[in-house]
Amino acid sequence: MKLRNVPIQRKLTIIIMLTTSMVLAVTSIAFITYEVFSFRSTLVQEMKTVGAVIAANSTAAVAFNDEGAATEILSALRAEENVLSAALYDANGSLLARYSPDASKTDFPPLPDFTGYRFEQGALLLVQPVERAETRVGTLFIQSDLRDIYNRLGLYGLIVALVMAGSFLMAFVISRWVQRSISHPILELAQTARTVSEKKDYSVRAQKFGEDELGELTNAFNDMLRQLGNRDVELFASRERLKLALSASQTGTWEWNLEANQMVWDEFTKKLFGIDRGTFSGGSGQLIEKFHPQDRPTIMKAVEATLLQGKELKVEGRVIWPDGSEHHLALRGKAVSDGPEAAKFNRVTGVCLDITDRRRAEERIRRMNAELEERVLRRTSELTASHQEMEAFTYSVSHDLRAPLRHITAFAEILEEEFSENFGEEARDYLQRILRGTESMSQLVDDLLNLARIGRQGLSLQKVDINIILHEIVADFQPEMKERNIHWEIEYIPEVSADPGLIRQVLANLISNAIKYTRPRKEATIHIGSDIPDGEIIIFIRDNGVGFDMKFVDKLFGAFQRLHRSEDFEGTGVGLALTERIVRKHGGRVWAQSELGKGATFYFSLPIVGKRLKEPEFETAGKMA
Structure with a gap:
């Protein structure tokens, strides 16, 4: 079983136990490693000291090749229980004397090729030069076992085992107490969530056990339940308003399950199609058959574009009711998938509207527009003819006024030139007024002629x-x-x-x-x-x-x-x-x-x-x- 599927109580216990075990294991290994290296260092130091003493005492025996004296000096190593064997070599590397607690041991090695110490095959090997007057006259070889290290390791292992067992027991007891204080609020939240999910009751609240982060989580969870409850009430009210609005606007709703090829219509949609209760099978073919034969290709093309390309369904058509009456309906819908990662659409949802009255009104408006356009064209023709007649009349009148004006101007000028001396001041003023008036009238006639000419001129x-x-x-x-x-x-x-x-x-x-x-x-x-x-x-x-x-x-x-x-x-x-x-x-x-x-x-x-x-x-x- 994977850890993520384990109940949270057991999960907390396992985590605490694993943490404790890892800490103890790392601590024990570090401690034992330190002790081993420390003991080895002590052992090497002791052997160096013993070797230095034996080498100093055997200087004369080795210098004079006195095997008896050398053997007696080596026998002093009996006091060292860890020494397995020892040997003295002369300056030529020949074995001079030897020692072993086991008298039957005869296989002493030749002169070692190193100076100092090394650990080899579970033993400590020490090679100490024998010198006289700073001249090397021989070599001391000592082999010591590591029995004390192994004994200490065993003791440490026993101690570690006892400590870990005790620690495991304490950790288990502590983990049980800790996991109860942590898991109990979480389990309470989980139980509350299950209750809300099963009963759809958003009035339930989770119990709060403290003011820590879990307490804040409980407060947030309860606040979320309160908001969900409010939204549930608002959603119910919104659904009722939508239902009332759809009914008032004569709009039906429908949904098409593409995988099962089944359609679900509300009662008003069935009414719009003229289908009696219990006679709708739910098949998509029945939908197409209800439309007028001339409109079916358009309906099918729009449906295919929605299913294949995801386009919004917007199509209108005529439906023939069982009584033979013709009604105009508009389908509006959208293809959707159950998840954002779904590869294809699996349902289409939408509405159905009765647009019969609108179509009839549009037809009436179309006829009225045609009639109005005809009237406008007729009136425009009449106005154009009237305008042309007016321009012709203006031109004719203006043209006809030129002759009288010329006569008036000519006679006024004759009066001014030939008889002005016989006129009084007032008469001459009247004559000037006549001349200015005829000049103004002539300019006005010219302007009228220009206006009329502009209307006719291309x-x-x-x-x-x-x-x-x-x-x-x-x-x-x-x-x-x-x-x-x-x-x-x-x-x-x-x-x-x-x-x-x-x-x-x-x-x-x-x-x-x-x-x-x-x-x-x-x-x-x-x-x-x-x-x-x-x-x-x-x-x-x-x-x-x-x-x-x-x-x-x-x-x-x-x-x-x-x-x-x-x-x-x-x-x-x-x-x-x-x-x-x-x-x-x-x-x-x-x-x-x-x-x-x-x-x-x-x-x-x-x-x-x-x-x-x-x-x-x-x-x-x-x-x-």
């Missing part, structure tokens, strides 16, 4: 260099500016697509207004420039004239509308209306911004063509007087 669009036209217009107005101090600022303007004659008239009207309404200024400034926002060019004419109040801006481009008194500024009020009509005919727009007493800026837009032209060679800014 556009001759071509690339137009605005810069040349601007300077020609400024030159044409030069006689009117002889006594004026006007500073002109004319920027380079890109090429546009327009009717040259009409666009010249627009610029002439706007520049004429700028010259006229800056008349009260001692130093007038007229700035002409352009901007290119998105696919169009906006041309502006800005002046520092008298301006106008922006609350009257809606009247600005109306025919015969004037914002200033005729006594102050002459005009018929048709120029800006003509300008607006020409710009609109080009597909552009015209507008203005102003502040009373601080000048005005008029803007109009036109389509832009090509890239910038080469800068003109004539002067585009400067002072003209």
Whole structure:
């Protein structure tokens, strides 16, 4: 059994016991190892001392090859129980004397090839030089067993075994006490979790046993149960609201188990499909069969896209009820899998809506739109004909007014030239008024004719260099500016697509207004420039004239509308209306911004063509007087 599957009580006991065992084992091994090395060091030191004494006593015997004396000296090693054998060698390496507690031992080794000590085959070997007057005259060899070390190791092993047994017993008793204090709160949490899982009762609470981390865990667990309980209540209420909302919106729910190929419909979905209770088998084929034969390919294609590509199911179709009535339904659904790592979808869940009323309303709206479009086309045709008749009438009336005006003007001029000397001051004033009136009336008739002509005239669009036209217009107005101090600022303007004659008239009207309404200024400034926002060019004419109040801006481009008194500024009020009509005919727009007493800026837009032209060679800014 794996440790992770062991109950927590036994798991805590095992962990404590294993920890205790490992600590004791490491401690015992370290202790025994230290003792062994310490005893070996002591043994080596003792043997070195014994060897030094024997070597010093046997100097004369070895120097004179006195075997008897050497043997007697070696016999002093009987007092050392650990010595297994000893031997003295002369300067030539020949065995001179030997000693062994076992008298039968005769296999003494030849002269060793090292000096000092080494451990070999469970024994300590000591080789000590025998010297006389700092001259080596022989060699002492002593072999000692390690019986004391082994005896001590056995004793230590027994002690360690007793200590570990006692420690195991104490550790087991302590672990039982510790694991109860640790595992009991955990077992209480586990039991509470099982109760909640089995009974779905979120009012159960786990008992708290302390203020430590387990106590904090118990508090967090109980708080989680409280939140789950609140959410369970909210979820129940939400389900009831959803059920009520689905019922009120005539929406049914369904789920399709792809693995079992079984569908689960709620009662309202069955009602929407016209299926009686107990007659739905749950097969997906029955769903397709319920739709109108003409709609089935669309339904099947949408379902396949949802199953194979995971696309959201959005499809509508007609359903034929058993009574023969036709109903429009909308299916909305989504393919889902039971886990984030699932390789394929295993179910589709969604809703079913009755859209019959909506489809019928859409059909009514479609018919009404068709009728409205027909009416609009008929009305537009009527308005176009009326507009054309009005323009023809205006042109005819304006043209017919020219002859009487010419007669009036001609007779008034004859009176002025031939009979003015016979007129009194008042009569001459009346005559001047007649001349000014006929002149004003003639200008008005010309403006009316221009308006009518613009309505009938077609556009001759071509690339137009605005810069040349601007300077020609400024030159044409030069006689009117002889006594004026006007500073002109004319920027380079890109090429546009327009009717040259009409666009010249627009610029002439706007520049004429700028010259006229800056008349009260001692130093007038007229700035002409352009901007290119998105696919169009906006041309502006800005002046520092008298301006106008922006609350009257809606009247600005109306025919015969004037914002200033005729006594102050002459005009018929048709120029800006003509300008607006020409710009609109080009597909552009015209507008203005102003502040009373601080000048005005008029803007109009036109389509832009090509890239910038080469800068003109004539002067585009400067002072003209």
